[in-house]
Amino acid sequence: MSPTDPHSLLGLSPGAGEREIKHAFRRLAMRWHPDRNADPAAIEHFKRLRAAYEDLLAGYSRCPAPAAAPHDAQAADTRPEPPPEAPPRGADRREDLVLSLEEAFAGGEKAFTIADEIPCDACGGSGEEVLRHTRLCATCHGSGRVRDGRSLTACADCGGRGYLNRQACAACHGSGQARAARKLRVRIPAGVLDGDELRVAGAGEDCDRAGGKPGDLLLRVVLAPHALYRLDGRDLMLTRPVSAFRMLLGGELPIPLPDGVRNLKLEPGPATTRELRVKGAGFPGRGGARAGALIVRLVPVLPEAPDAEILALLERAETRLQNTLSRHLPDVASWEERWLPDIPETR
Ligand SMILES: [Zn+2]
Numbered sequence: 001m002s003p004t005d006p007h008s009l010l011g012l013s014p015g016a017g018e019r020e021i022k023h024a025f026r027r028l029a030m031r032w033h034p035d036r037n038a039d040p041a042a043i044e045h046f047k048r049l050r051a052a053y054e055d056l057l058a059g060y061s062r063c064p065a066p067a068a069a070p071h072d073a074q075a076a077d078t079r080p081e082p083p084p085e086a087p088p089r090g091a092d093r094r095e096d097l098v099l100s101l102e103e104a105f106a107g108g109e110k111a112f113t114i115a116d117e118i119p120c121d122a123c124g125g126s127g128e129e130v131l132r133h134t135r136l137c138a139t140c141h142g143s144g145r146v147r148d149g150r151s152l153t154a155c156a157d158c159g160g161r162g163y164l165n166r167q168a169c170a171a172c173h174g175s176g177q178a179r180a181a182r183k184l185r186v187r188i189p190a191g192v193l194d195g196d197e198l199r200v201a202g203a204g205e206d207c208d209r210a211g212g213k214p215g216d217l218l219l220r221v222v223l224a225p226h227a228l229y230r231l232d233g234r235d236l237m238l239t240r241p242v243s244a245f246r247m248l249l250g251g252e253l254p255i256p257l258p259d260g261v262r263n264l265k266l267e268p269g270p271a272t273t274r275e276l277r278v279k280g281a282g283f284p285g286r287g288g289a290r291a292g293a294l295i296v297r298l299v300p301v302l303p304e305a306p307d308a309e310i311l312a313l314l315e316r317a318e319t320r321l322q323n324t325l326s327r328h329l330p331d332v333a334s335w336e337e338r339w340l341p342d343i344p345e346t347r
């Protein structure tokens with residue numbers, strides 16, 4: 001155990017209980033509190049003790065204590081045998097995991113990093129560095145006192161000493177904490193959706209208690225927005241421009257899916273915006289939920305500046321249309337019949 005280990009600092013064995021921790025700190029605080037101890041090293045040591053104390057107590061509040069055995073005899077008589085003690089566990093930790101739609105669609109293994117707060121290397125977690133030369137306190141200009149209304153009180157920045165022999169650690173800006181990246185991998189089931197939770201057992205917070213296990217890491221899936229796809233539940237939707245002629249003709253239409261291209265059969269039909277729906281071809285089903293549909297919104301497009309060859313072909317098609325007007329364009333036929341009677345042409 002290192003000498004900066006909280007248990008060693010407080011003279012406790014690793015399994016010490018909450019009461020022992022409080023008792024040990026109170027005893028040491030009597031000895032090392034700067035008000036009681038004139039030794040210049042006392043401040044520093046007292047800070048370390050307090051940090052260790054807070055650390056241990058925080059561990060207590062994070063790790064739920066195992067079910068307490070009844071203390072009084074009366075309770076012991078009436079209560080059934082307490083269940084075997086569950087080992088203490090660290091807290092669960094929650095993080096977001098951003099996935100592309102393709103990753104969520106296909107599933108698989110994903111590597112990611114999370115940042116841990118660890119004690120700063122430069123200052124050992126104290127947040128302070130010891131100055132080589134003492135420095136006059138800038139707040140009280142060395143007097144150790146500052147004016148507070150009409151009276152003078154001890155300067156809080158230097159503890160009333162008028163000089164400083166330590167300053168905020170430059171590496172951690174006084175926080176005492178540094179960030180360390182931890183690489184992890186998680187298995188992603190195919191078809192996870194926004195807001196789903198994935199659990200990485202044992203990758204949560206450490207438990208400070210003896211024999212304790214770390215908590216779990218809970219990853220909330222966040223699906224990144226996609227330039228092509230939109231999800232409605234498990235229905236996968238996309239919009240595709242199509243040649244208006246192809247919509248009239250029907251045929252095969254390649255559609256990009258998150259895991260590859262799929263050719264869909266397009267029935268001949270009107271060249272107006274319409275939907276192509278394929279049941280079960282959307283987002284994969286998961287945990288009892290069925291796979292969604294693939295919904296392709298087809299938007300007809302006509303050439304803006306067709307070349308001579310296309311114009312010639314269109315001219316032929318148009319001639320054929322005019323010759324079979326009541327079959328192919330009944331609206332035009334009835335309109336012309338009503339509004340273009342057999343009047344000789346004016347010109
Ligand atoms: Zn001062």
Ligand SMILES: [Zn+2]
Nearest residue numbers: 120123169172
């Ligand atoms: Zn530091």
